[in-house]
Amino acid sequence: xxxxxxxxxxxxxxxxxxxxxxxxxxxxxxxxxxxxxxxxxxxxxxxxxxxxxxxxxxxxxxxxxxxxxxxxxxxxxxxxxxxxxxxxxxxxxxxxxxxxxxxxxxxxxxxxxxxxxxxxxxxxxxxxxxxxxxxxxxxxxxxxxxxxxxxxxxxxxxxxxxxxxxxxxxxxxxxxxxxxxxxxxxxxxxxxxxxxxxxxxxxxxxxxxxxxxxxxxxxxxxxxxxxxxxxxxxxxxxxxxxxxxxxxxxxxxxxxxxxxxxxxxxxxxxxxxxxxxxxxxxxxxxxxxxxxxxxxxxxxxxxxxxxxxxxxxxxxxxxxxxxxxxxxxxxxxxxxxxxxxxxxxxxxxxxxxxxxxxxxxxxxxxxxxxxxxxxxxxxxxxxxxxxxxxxxxxxxxxxxxxxxxxxxxxxxxxxxxxxxxxxxxxxxxxxxxxxxxxxxxxxxxxxxxxxxxxxxxxxxxxxxxxxxxxxxxxxxxxxxxxxxxxxxxxxxxxxxxxxxxxxxxxxxxxxxxxxxxxxxxxxxxxxxxxxxxxxxxxxxxxxxxxxxxxxxxxxxxxxxxxxxxxxxxxxxxxxxxxxxxxxxxxxxxxxxxxxxxxxxxxxxx
Numbered sequence: 094x095x096x097x098x099x100x101x102x103x104x105x106x107x108x109x110x111x112x113x114x115x116x117x118x119x120x121x122x123x124x125x126x127x128x129x130x131x132x133x134x135x136x137x138x139x140x141x142x143x144x145x146x147x148x149x150x151x152x153x154x155x156x157x158x159x160x161x162x163x164x165x166x167x168x169x170x171x172x173x174x175x176x177x178x179x180x181x182x183x184x185x186x187x188x189x190x191x192x193x194x195x196x197x198x199x200x201x202x203x204x205x206x207x208x209x210x211x212x213x214x215x216x217x218x219x220x221x222x223x224x225x226x227x228x229x230x231x232x233x234x235x236x237x238x239x240x241x242x243x244x245x246x247x248x249x250x251x252x253x254x255x256x257x258x259x260x261x262x263x264x265x266x267x268x269x270x271x272x273x274x275x276x277x278x279x280x281x282x283x284x285x286x287x288x289x290x291x292x293x294x295x296x297x298x299x300x301x302x303x304x305x306x307x308x309x310x311x312x313x314x315x316x317x318x319x320x321x322x323x324x325x326x327x328x329x330x331x332x333x334x335x336x337x338x339x340x341x342x343x344x345x346x347x348x349x350x351x352x353x354x355x356x357x358x359x360x361x362x363x364x365x366x367x368x369x370x371x372x373x374x375x376x377x378x379x380x381x382x383x384x385x386x387x388x389x390x391x392x393x394x395x396x397x398x399x400x401x402x403x404x405x406x407x408x409x410x411x412x413x414x415x416x417x418x419x420x421x422x423x424x425x426x427x428x429x430x431x432x433x434x435x436x437x438x439x440x441x442x443x444x445x446x447x448x449x450x451x452x453x454x455x456x457x458x459x460x461x462x463x464x465x466x467x468x469x470x471x472x473x474x475x476x477x478x479x480x481x482x483x484x485x486x487x488x489x490x491x492x493x494x495x496x497x498x499x500x501x502x503x504x505x506x507x508x509x510x511x512x513x514x515x516x517x518x519x520x521x522x523x524x525x526x527x528x529x530x531x532x533x534x535x536x537x538x539x540x541x542x543x544x545x546x547x548x549x550x551x552x553x554x555x556x557x558x559x560x561x562x563x564x565x566x567x568x569x570x571x572x573x574x575x576x577x578x579x580x581x582x583x584x585x586x587x588x589x590x591x592x593x594x595x596x597x598x599x600x601x602x603x604x605x606x607x608x609x610x611x612x613x614x615x616x617x618x619x620x621x622x623x624x625x626x627x628x629x630x631x632x633x634x635x636x637x638x639x640x641x642x643x644x645x646x647x648x649x650x651x652x653x654x655x656x657x658x659x660x661x662x663x664x665x666x667x668x669x670x671x672x673x674x675x676x677x678x679x680x681x682x683x684x685x686x687x688x689x690x691x692x693x694x695x696x697x698x
Contacts, residue, residue: 102245233294355389
């Protein structure tokens with residue numbers, strides 16, 4: 094796990110590359126190095142966090158035997174041992190997965206990425222052809238940002254490295270308007286910085302002297318002949334996939350630990366790891382708050398895991414302002430509020446314990462419809478196929494309220510507006526400035542490649558509206574602490590399999606993750622299995638009304654906030670006064686005010 098950077102073209106100086114490497118040192122504290130071609134046309138930089146093959150020979154940039162191909166790589170190829178068997182004609186000098194990529198590229202060319210199981214951002218310079226090949230993993234677990242002037246190409250794991258190379262930091266007003274008016278971010282190649290792009294997940298980038306070309310190598314497609322296997326057969330197949338994914342994700346030459354919450358996903362992950370009988374004691378880390386209403390640490394302790402040492406990381410309200418500013422520098426974009434800050438604090442705790450690799454259970458809620466808001470999409474599929482009468486037959490205990498009925502109709506008519514997970518509208522559009530309201534925004538219509546409303550919503554969450562921002566936030570906050578964060582349930586084979594399943598194996602009798610619950614009955618306490626998924630519960634709303642009230646007021650009444658041109662500050666102050674006197678369930682709009690102001694202070698002012 095590392096930080097990569099590079100400059101290709103005629104118009105740059107080695108000091109720019111050195112600055113890029115230096116500013117990403119937190120991503121790879123074990124080694125920093127760079128490569129510059131003889132004609133000064135290409136430069137590659139690398140910061141290494143040593144996880145697989147700790148020897149210096151495995152450092153990047155790494156050049157192949159011919160001296161022609163040079164690679165910088167961020168991530169892990171978990172099936173590198175199996176691939177090495179297929180590449181036996183290559184004379185390996187290391188036991189690293191990096192060298193396996195070089196060998197695979199030599200043998201299979203750009204098709205090598207189809208064989209990789211893992212998370213990765215790769216850049217390979219071909220000295221003879223004067224070309225650059227880059228690739229990002231299928232789901233975008235690892236980041237890849239770039240700027241192209243038309244003659245010179247810059248890329249890095251973090252945007253701040255591009256800024257360190259001299260790229261001017263300017264706001265991308267289209268993206269800011271989209272975020273403030275719709276709540277969408279990390280949903281496209283656009284970033285919050287003008288002219289700085291993100292390579293889309295599952296895409297390759299080819300750079301030649303005269304052309305930059307981006308091509309998709311992986312998509313999730315409709316399965317027109319879904320399996321008719323029984324639920325027991327599906328559970329067995331899924332268990333085999335999970336077992337293999339978890340086993341591969343445990344490959345490491347340094348100790349691993351687990352990030353636990355009180356939910357089914359992390360409980361399932363920890364139970365599988367315990368079942369594998371590794372024979373050594375692992376740490377588990379849990380993000381907590383002192384208020385028991387928001388603390389799941391006690392629930393984690395009741396999981397009944399034997400070979401684990403549980404560690405609790407507590408986030409206090411008075412630490413939030415400083416942590417928010419610190420984290421914003423690493424995130425480089427708006428992020429998810431106090432839950433994300435608390436998760437960052439957790440990783441600071443993990444770092445204190447000297448741990449370098451963490452596993453978490455991210456992804457199952459999206460893949461197996463774990464959130465309550467997925468249910469109307471499932472009902473819309475039932476109505477579409479067999480009518481309203483059949484819906485009542487399938488769900489005899491469901492109360493079909495007029496609100497739910499209208500929701501289903503809107504879904505069928507493709508007319509659903511953005512909502513938060515608790516069903517409320519998360520934005521305060523009347524508080525936006527006229528400048529933002531007048532600015533033209535990119536369309537937020539997403540592809541609907543499936544015949545199922547439920548699968549289309551899962552697809553949207555997975556590739557556009559939910560998972561991409563979670564993965565970006567988690568990569569940045571973990572790497573800020575020099576920690577590799579692995580997500581075994583996002584193995585692309587599990588993702589592809591989830592889209593083959595019938596809806597009723599995801600949502601059944603009003604409960605999501607049905608197949609997973611069937612699978613977990615043999616391994617996890619029934620209280621975990623039966624628990625209905627709820628949105629992440631944190632004290633954000635309560636703290637914005639009490640403990641963090643002065644911070645909010647100082648921010649929204651500051652001269653910079655008033656002159657920023659993003660919000661109508663008088664309406665903001667009125668909305669916050671109403672917030673203090675009401676009983677709101679949603680405080681996203683307040684975080685949006687603070688988050689935006691912090692970004693402009695840090696990167697533009």
